[in-house]
Amino acid sequence: MACVDTFAPDRLPPPEALPEFVFDLPELRLPARLNCAAELLDRWVSAGQGHRRCLIAADGTMWSYAQLQTHVNRLARVLVEDLGLVTGQRVLLRGANSPMLAACFLAVFKAGGIAVGTMPLLRAQELSTIIDKAQIDLALCDARLAADLAAAQERAPHLKTVLHFNGGEHSPLEQAMAAKPATFECADTAADDTCLMAFTSGTTGQPKAAMHFHRDVMAACACWPPHVLRPQADDVFIGSPPLAFTFGLGGLLVFPMAVGAATVLLEKASPDVLPAAIAQHRASVLFTAPTSYRAMAGVVAQHDLSSLRKCVSAGEALPAATRALWKQATGIEIIDGIGSTEMFHIFISSDEAHAKPGATGLPVPGYRAMVVDENFHAVPRGTVGRLAVKGPTGCKYLDDPRQASYVQHGWNLTGDAYLVDEDGQFVYQARTDDMIISGGYNIAGPEVESALLLHPAVAECGVIGVADADRGQIVKAFVVLRPGQGADDAMAKALQDFVKQTIAPYKYPRAVEFCDSLPRTETGKLQRFKLRTAP
Ligand code: 3UK
Secondary structure (H helix, E strand, C coil): CCCCCCHHHHCCCCHHHCCCECCCCHHHCCCCECCHHHHHHHHHHHCCCCCCEEEEECCCCEEEHHHHHHHHHHHHHHHHHHCCCCCCCEEEEECCCCHHHHHHHHHHHHCCCEEEEECCCCCHHHHHHHHHHCCCCEEEEEHHHHHHHHHHHHHCCCCCEEEEECCCCCCHHHHHHHCCCCCCCCCCCECCCEEEEEECCCCCCCCCEEEEEHHHHHHHHHCHHHHHHCCCCCCEEEECCCCCCHHHHHHHHHHHHHCCCEEEECCCCCCCCHHHHHHHHCCCEEEECHHHHHHHHCCHHHCCCCCCCEEEECCCCCCHHHHHHHHHHHCCCCEEEEECCCCCCEEEECCHHHCCCCCCEEECCCCEEEEECCCCCECCCCCCEEEEEEECCCCCECCCCCHHHHEECCEEEEEEEEEECCCCCEEEEEEHHHCEEECCEEECHHHHHHHHHCCCCEEEEEEEEEEECCCEEEEEEEEEECCCCCCCHHHHHHHHHHHHHHCCHHHCCCEEEECCCCCECCCCCECHHHHHCCC
16 A cells, blocks of 8 residues: 555655665565554564563653553554544654653654654744645644744644644643554554655754655664664663754664663753763663763763773764773763764664774675765775765655755765875765865875864864865864863963964864854864854
C-alpha cells in the first residue's frame, strides 16, 4: 500500500540525482515493509522486555518501553482518529528534549506520518519557512514554546491545527490521549517511505530539508552504533543535541532504543548543568559538541562522573587540545565522528582504541569515503581535497536544485575539505568554502584554532580569512580569553608567536581580536559568517 499523501514521494530527487546506496553489510538487508517505530519500540515489548527502562526525564520520571508504547499508541490514535492524519502527511514537532517530544516522534513514525522537528531556538520567521516548504497543516508543540509557533501561523496560514503538550494536566494533547485505548495498529509502511524531514542547520540561504526513510533510520542503527560506539542494553544515554537535529535524534533516541537501553532527555543540557545531570542519572554514554566538552573539562572534578563510559563528539571538528583536556579530566578518550543532516548520522569516526588526536577517524563500516580533486579523481595521501562518501543512507533533498551540489557521480559531497594521512585516518581541514587563501597559501581556519586552543590563556577561538590588499586574505583570530587574562597587545603578540611555534609559521593570525563570546548555533557550531560580517 502506497502512502495516501504523496507530497513527499512526488518531491524526492529523480533517480539520476540520487546518491548510490550501498548495502554491503549483512545487517543492512532490510525487509521491503518496515516501520522504524515497530523496530525500535514494539519489538522490545513483544520480546517480553517491556519492563526495561526507556525514557528518563530531568526530574527522574521514567517510562519503561511498555509505558512508552502505551503513550505512543494513544498519541498515534489522536493523530489518526481526531486529527485525520493520513500516511505521508507532515507533522511539525516543537519542544525542548523531553519524553513527550520523543513520544511525538515515535507516534508520527508509527502512524506512517512524516516528522518535521524544529529546533527550540527557531523563531516565527524560520518556522514559517519550514511550514511553507514542507506544506505542514498539523503541529504538536510544547506549551511553553507556543508563542513563536502562533506567530509563525499568522505568516504561514497553511498550518491549521496546533495541539499543545507538556503544559500540565490539562494540556490538550495529554487530555486527548487519556480518552484513547492503549493499542494502535502500526501503519504498514514501505522501507522507502519517508518518515523524517530534517531541516539543515545551514547558516545562510533558504533552509534545505533532508528526507529520510524508515530504512535510513534502521540502516544508521546497523552501522556506527554496533561497530564504533558499541552500546549495551544497560547503558544510560544523555547529552545536549536537540531531537530536531539528527545528531540528537540518533544519539539520544534511536540508538539507545535500538539496543533496549535507557535515555535521559534533558530540557536544558548546557555545559553548566550537564555534569550534575550525568552524576544524578548515573549516565554512561554522553553525546555533545566539542565546545561543550571544553567548557565542562574545568568543572568535572566537582561531580561524580564515575558512571560515564563513552563520550561522543560531533557537529564540529574536535581540536586535539579539547580531546586532551577531557582525557585529563575524566580518563575517557572521546569518540569523534563526522555526520551530517543529509547522511542522517556519523559516517567517519573512530572508537577509543583508534582515536588519533586531530583526526576524525576511519570510514564507519557500511560507508565508503574518499578525498577527491576538482575533476573527481582521488587525491594521493596527504593531499587536501573534497570529502566524498556513500553508504546505506544519503542525501535526498525535498524538491531542491542544491541536490546536484551535494550529490555528484553517485557520491555525497559534504562540503568539507579533508586529507587522508599516512595511517589512512581522515583529517578534517575546513568547510570547503571556509579555506583561507593568503599570499598563495591555503590555510584551514580550524587548524589555526586548534593551535590557539593549546595556549593556556585561550578559552575559545574562531579563525576566518579577511580581505587584504597585499595577500588577498589574511588570517584573523577572534579569541575569548580565560578569566583573569589581559586582552592587550602583549597577549596578541604572545598568541601569534605561540601559533608560529606550534604549526607552520605562515599560518599565524596576522590579526587578533579579543571578544567576550563567539556566535554559535544551537547545535554548537561556530557561525563563521557572523565573524566575517562583524564590524
Ligand atoms: C561538520 C564536523 C568535523 C561538517 C551531524 C553528527 O553536524 C551534523 O550535521 P549538520 O548537517 O552539519 C554537517 C557538517 O558539520 N561536522 C560535523 N561533525 C564533524 N566536522 N568533525 C566532526 N566530527 O562540516 C559536516 O559536513 O549540522 C553530526 C551526526 C548527525 C549530524 N547531523
